[in-house]
Amino acid sequence: MASAAPAETGRTVTTDIPARLDRLPWTRWHWTIVIGLGTVWILDGLEVTVVGNIAGRLSEPGSGLPITSGEVTGLAAALYVAGACSGALFWGRLTDKWGRKKLFMITLAVYLGATALTAISFDTWWFFLFRFLTGFGIGGEYAAINSAIDELIPAEYRGRVDLMINGSFWLGAVGGSLLSIVALDTAILPKDVGWRLTFALGAVLALVILLVRRHVPESPRWLLIHGRDDEAERIVSSIERQVEAERGEPLARPEGELTIHQRRSVTFLEIARTVFSKYRRRATLGFALFIGQAFLYNAITFGFGAILTTFFDVPTGSTGYYFAVIALGNFMGPLLLGKLFDTVGRRVMISGTYLLSGVLLFGTAWLFGRGVLTAATLTACWCAVLFFASAGASSAYLTVSEVFPMETRAMSIAFFYALGTAAGGISGPLLFADLTGTGRVGDTVLAFQIGAALMCVAGLVASVLAVRAERRSLEDIARPLTAAATATKDRTTGQTAGSRSATA
Structure with missing residues (x-):
């Protein structure tokens, strides 16, 4: 839908559009x-x-790049995450301002x-530069997409x-x-x-996703x-x-209205x-959740192939099979546990998934340190850890996107993505590459234990501070900064107009 010119701000508008959505x-x-918005995470994966x-192939002679495996899993990975952090901050501000x-x-x-x-890429500097810029685009996606999804989904x-x-x-x-x-x-x-x-x-x-995304409306x-508000009314009426x-039947009448003082920024x-x-308690929660999941995923995931080749002599051409298995376990976690976040509730599920994944990772570290794991059993352990960790990590994005005001x-x-990921996502790959690069079992056990400890700490924080946001409107969880006193719908007239404006 073509964008209409914005109306003059400074007006007071009473609307039931959030309730209608x-x-x-x-x-x-x-x-x-x-499909239009969520598929970008597939690209990130x-x-x-x-x-x-x-990583192993790029470091081999004849790959076309003079680069080492450590530079791919360490420096290039850190640059990708650094790009995502800076991109999130740069594009995040513009997302709130421009739409x-x-x-x-x-x-x-x-990203494309x-x-x-x-x-x-013909040289390492080129490869590093565009890994950073790829992350720069993906970081902006996190802010723009999570905002749009939460504001459009009931x-x-x-x-x-x-x-x-x-x-x-x-x-x-998996792909x-x-x-x-x-x-x-x-x-x-x-x-x-x-x-x-x-x-x-x-x-x-x-490119295919870009073509599909053209049909997704503005929030x-x-x-x-x-x-x-006129454009908002047209979009919601079209959806209805x-x-x-x-x-084949009329929609139920929406309940509740919101009065806001419009402003541009x-x-x-x-x-x-x-x-x-x-919202400092919610800020503490956001930091804990993001730091825990960011270190676990950005440190361990980037180095999983290196662990297989270093400690279990798995050929570089075969590491993809093992990773496909743990990736499938990761997807099944949010898929199977997701409904419980809306029924059992946020606090129980967020704290539970973080704590369970941390405890299971401690167990994996212990088994790895005793030398009783094989490539297959290590992969099985990681599937169990990441089944819960993936749901927890996804809930971190859900949390910070719904517990702060619309503006x-x-x-x-x-x-929160940038700071949490900078703490665990930039230092994590660099540290983990050094630990696994030594070839010493104890160093890798230490990396596992650090990730497990941070997940457990985040789980404990969530058990106290997580917001009970299940099945509540965004405006009820965190009142918009521009909101005035809530208006009451006129039941005597039965009026269900989308918005009514009055110059303040």
């Missing part, structure tokens, strides 16, 4: 949103997994171009949908693992061609706050017509004051 039943339209699995749709189109285009240029389904979408990263990981098997088979592709084609395929998939919630046509000072003063949502996601 939340009372919608699940329909094909919602699946369109999931493809990127991370391919790089980890082809969700404009930014999730731009950030995907950045950087991935395509990675495929033609409250009853928000938890499970958010977890499933964030967990779809691991579908990309990346299997793709790397083909790419590393020199009987099929030359050493200097196969790894390039994996990056090229990522660019092609991004009506964002439009309301930024003086574009599609849903009623599909179901929120300053950094207001964001900081809101997050660190008014700060994208920036809050970006901020």
